[in-house]
Amino acid sequence: xxxxxxxxxxxxxxxxxxxxxxxxxxxxxxxxxxxxxxxxxxxxxxxxxxxxxxxxxxxxxxxxxxxxxxxxxxxxxxxxxxxxxxxxxxxxxxxxxxxxxxxxxxxxxxxxxxxxxxxxxxxxxxxxxxxxxxxxxxxxxxxxxxxxxxxxxxxxxxxxxxxxxxxxxxxxxxxxxxxxxxxxxxxxxxxxxxxxxxxxxxxxxxxxxxxxxxxxxxxxxxxxxxxxxxxxxxxxxxxxxxxxxxxxxxxxxxxxxxxxxxxxxxxxxxxxxxxxx
Amino acid sequence: xxxxxxxxxxxxxxxxxxxxxxxxxxxxxxxxxxxxxxxxxxxxxxxxxxxxxxxxxxxxxxxxxxxxxxxxxxxxxxxxxxxxxxxxxxxxxxxxxxxxxxxxxxxxxxxxxxxxxxxxxxxxxxxxxxxxxxxxxxxxxxxxxxxxxxxxxxxxxxxxxxxxxxxxxxxxxxxxxxxxxxxxxxxxxxxxxxxxxxxxxxxxxxxxxxxxxxxxxxxxxxxxxxxxxxxxxxxxxxxxxxxxxxxxxxxxxxxxxxxxxxxxxxxxxxxxxxxxxxxxxxxxxxxxxxxxxxxxxxxxxxxxxxxxxxxxxxxxxxxxxxxxxxxxxxxxxxxxxxxxxxxxxxxxxxxxxxxxxxxxxx
Numbered sequence: 001x002x003x004x005x006x007x008x009x010x011x012x013x014x015x016x017x018x019x020x021x022x023x024x025x026x027x028x029x030x031x032x033x034x035x036x037x038x039x040x041x042x043x044x045x046x047x048x049x050x051x052x053x054x055x056x057x058x059x060x061x062x063x064x065x066x067x068x069x070x071x072x073x074x075x076x077x078x079x080x081x082x083x084x085x086x087x088x089x090x091x092x093x094x095x096x097x098x099x100x101x102x103x104x105x106x107x108x109x110x111x112x113x114x115x116x117x118x119x120x121x122x123x124x125x126x127x128x129x130x131x132x133x134x135x136x137x138x139x140x141x142x143x144x145x146x147x148x149x150x151x152x153x154x155x156x157x158x159x160x161x162x163x164x165x166x167x168x169x170x171x172x173x174x175x176x177x178x179x180x181x182x183x184x185x186x187x188x189x190x191x192x193x194x195x196x197x198x199x200x201x202x203x204x205x206x207x208x209x210x211x212x213x214x215x216x217x218x219x220x221x222x223x224x225x226x227x228x229x230x231x232x233x234x235x236x237x238x239x240x241x242x243x244x245x246x247x248x249x250x251x252x253x254x255x256x257x258x259x260x261x262x263x264x265x266x267x268x269x270x271x272x273x274x275x276x277x
Numbered sequence: 278x279x280x281x282x283x284x285x286x287x288x289x290x291x292x293x294x295x296x297x298x299x300x301x302x303x304x305x306x307x308x309x310x311x312x313x314x315x316x317x318x319x320x321x322x323x324x325x326x327x328x329x330x331x332x333x334x335x336x337x338x339x340x341x342x343x344x345x346x347x348x349x350x351x352x353x354x355x356x357x358x359x360x361x362x363x364x365x366x367x368x369x370x371x372x373x374x375x376x377x378x379x380x381x382x383x384x385x386x387x388x389x390x391x392x393x394x395x396x397x398x399x400x401x402x403x404x405x406x407x408x409x410x411x412x413x414x415x416x417x418x419x420x421x422x423x424x425x426x427x428x429x430x431x432x433x434x435x436x437x438x439x440x441x442x443x444x445x446x447x448x449x450x451x452x453x454x455x456x457x458x459x460x461x462x463x464x465x466x467x468x469x470x471x472x473x474x475x476x477x478x479x480x481x482x483x484x485x486x487x488x489x490x491x492x493x494x495x496x497x498x499x500x501x502x503x504x505x506x507x508x509x510x511x512x513x514x515x516x517x518x519x520x521x522x523x524x525x526x527x528x529x530x531x532x533x534x535x536x537x538x539x540x541x542x543x544x545x546x547x548x549x550x551x552x553x554x555x556x557x558x559x560x561x562x563x564x565x566x567x568x569x570x571x572x573x574x575x576x577x578x579x580x581x582x583x584x585x586x587x588x589x590x591x592x593x594x595x596x597x598x599x600x601x602x603x604x605x606x607x608x609x610x611x612x613x614x615x616x617x618x619x620x621x622x623x624x625x626x627x628x629x630x631x632x633x634x635x636x637x638x639x
Contacts, residue, residue, distance in 0.1 A: 176355060
């Protein structure tokens with residue numbers, strides 16, 4: 001390596017390190033302080049918990065005194081069911097739109113791409129009244145429906161790109177082999193879409209898990225609240241229970257991190273495929 | 278195994294005609310090669326036989342049954358693709374059995390067929406490997422194996438050797454020929470390589486611009502091409518062509534003259550004085566000499582040495598290039614003036630519309 005190359009690689013790494021600190025710092029701060037007593041949170045926020053400052057009071061309060069576990073399972077149900085539906089319907093729609101030419105297929109693809117351009121929150125009022133008249137207000141189903149609608153356009157867009165990259169000979173070979181169309185999709189195309197599916201999964205999960213807006217307007221009872229909404233109850237107008245807030249936030253971060261770690265290898269393959277072949 | 282009959286088959290995309298009134302009969306057990314320049318419609322024709330592309334009009338019969346509306350599997354065909362098209366996430370065994378699951382073949386029977394195909398294609402050691410771990414030649418054998426286990430009525434090959442290197446191409450070619458001998462299968466094989474066509478085919482179908490130019494046995498195409506296109510397409514380097522005119526006709530013998538060669542008499546009765554002709558002569562039928570029925574001369578510009586023969590590229594007085602094959606160690610040197618001669622039976626005569634004119638030679 002020449003000096004110039006070394007300098008360039010060093011500067012690239014410095015930038016990446018700085019960005020990593022910026023991204024991981026707040027998470028670390030939240031998790032670290034969630035294990036400290038209240039005085040230590042404010043007295044020395046940047047110091048890790050020590051023997052004298054360590055405390056689990058936040059977690060105890062969150063788990064015992066609130067409906068946090070219900071919120072947690074609500075969030076998991078909503079996120080995972082939405083993700084599964086987005087992936088299933090997204091892949092099916094992408095397959096249909098790329099593989100079959102039918103009357104109106106281009107119009108349909110354009111219609112679906114509008115969903116990428118127009119934020120779904122613009123329709124909040126309409127969604128609220130629709131859910132109410134459908135008798136779905138204050139149910140998890142309402143949230144799932146909204147999130148599926150929110151996630152589908154992007155997932156169809158990404159998956160279509162990937163499906164186009166699968167050589168058409170492969171589908172033709174399967175057809176010559178006598179494989180039915182549904183099985184071609186499920187057993188030939190879908191396995192080859194794994195990296196794309198991981199990418200779409202991450203892009204779908206994170207905004208759903210983090211969303212505050214739709215749980216706020218569509219759910220009203222404790223039994224349907226999600227984690228993001230649950231955290232709000234510790235933030236008071238006059239007093240904020242920081243131990244509980246930080247503990248709840250730490251718990252909220254955890255699943256996303258776990259899912260990301262599981263999918264990251266596939267995700268990277270998905271993001272770079274096509275560029276590196 | 279089955280015969281195949283194609284009647285008045287057309288394929289149009291909007292205003293463009295890809296295939297124009299194709300009529301072709303293929304016998305049971307015959308090895309037919311579709312050959313032609315790229316874009317001539319040969320792959321489209323194969324895909325239409327397979328049922329992957331629909332016809333604009335016309336009929337396809339396999340084993341006497343009209344298959345126009347049948348799916349590829351129901352037609353009883355198996356296709357081998359240029360890109361092999363192996364399922365990347367399945368091992369060799371799974372690649373071969375995957376399709377059989379859906380066509381109602383019992384598991385024991387599947388195993389038997391795979392074992393037999395594997396033995397025939399020397400794939401026994403590779404059955405548990407994945408396509409990514411195989412070489413190009415091995416992948417091609419798996420693709421052929423996947424076709425064999427289906428026990429189809431007709432095998433379709435779409436340029437199966439194009440992705441292989443030269444040495445492997447020759448050995449796989451021999452393997453395919455052996456396979457045909459063993460299976461006695463009806464095979465339709467698409468290639469743009471005329472050597473593959475000549476070596477493998479019982480009959481060759483030469484296609485150009487969506488039409489069939491000629492159907493015939495390899496040597497028939499070589500020795501009596503039906504028209505200028507086939508004459509120029511079969512043979513490498515391509516046949517030399519000269520413009521000529523009929524000067525006089527005496528006793529069923531036409532005196533033909535043109536620039537760059539001596540006037541000669543051709544035993545053709547059907548010509549009239551003033552008819553425009555094209556004369557063709559293959560490079561391998563030209564020899565250095567002083568005089569012959571056909572003689573032309575030129576200056577050697579370039580010599581390609583292949584070992585067993587050399588190709589001399591000559592520029593004649595009229596500025597046209599002429600190629601001659603020279604056998605032996607004595608190759609002409611560039612700049613040398615050479616006279617080339619050919620025997621009358623080795624000349625090909627085409628009329629103004631490019632069709633072959635038969636000569637009366639015993």
